[in-house]
Amino acid sequence: MATGPPAAMVVLLEQLTSDFPGAPGRQGPGRLCFSGPCRSGAPSEPSDEEPDMTATAATEQSTTERTGARTEDAAGVITGARERIDALDDRIIGLVQERMAVSAVIQEARISSGGSRMNLSREMEVLAHYREALGKPGTSLAMTLLELCRGRV
Ligand SMILES: O=C(O)C(=O)C[C@]1(C(=O)O)C=C[C@@H](O)C=C1
Numbered sequence: 001m002a003t004g005p006p007a008a009m010v011v012l013l014e015q016l017t018s019d020f021p022g023a024p025g026r027q028g029p030g031r032l033c034f035s036g037p038c039r040s041g042a043p044s045e046p047s048d049e050e051p052d053m054t055a056t057a058a059t060e061q062s063t064t065e066r067t068g069a070r071t072e073d074a075a076g077v078i079t080g081a082r083e084r085i086d087a088l089d090d091r092i093i094g095l096v097q098e099r100m101a102v103s104a105v106i107q108e109a110r111i112s113s114g115g116s117r118m119n120l121s122r123e124m125e126v127l128a129h130y131r132e133a134l135g136k137p138g139t140s141l142a143m144t145l146l147e148l149c150r151g152r153v
Pocket residue numbers: 103106107117118119120122123126145146149150
């Protein structure tokens with residue numbers, strides 16, 4: 001008598017749990033626990049159906065948890081690319097901070113001269129610039145940038 005869930009549900013649960021360390025049901029690479037106590041940490045009875053986690057299995061689980069990859073090769077690619085993304089994000093954040101400072105100079109000059117903080121026609125140009133380069137999400141990005149840059153004088 002089969003007791004497990006339908007195959008489609010296994011696939012769905014696999015997808016839902018595969019990238020979350022310590023996610024409910026995740027017992028190791030490719031293994032899900034649907035009922036009963038889950039084995040984690042504490043030593044347990046050896047079993048023919050469920051062999052104990054070996055050092056190799058533990059390494060594979062750690063790789064999956066860190067990167068979502070199923071092989072060490074893929075994990076190496078992901079780890080290296082993530083380092084590049086972190087470096088790029090640092091530069092992007094630095095550029096955003098620089099943009100905020102330059103925007104503040106403009107706003108300060110305009111306000112000091114008797115003008116208003118905002119200039120809507122210029123904001124339309126900025127939005128169009130980002131939309132042309134990046135499509136619709138570019139508009140959202142530009143709106144976020146303008147929100148960060150406005151009102152900091
Ligand atoms: O270009 C300007 O006039 C600015 O004040 C800079 C800036 C911007 O950050 O791009 C900020 C506020 C304005 O409403 C328009 C644009």
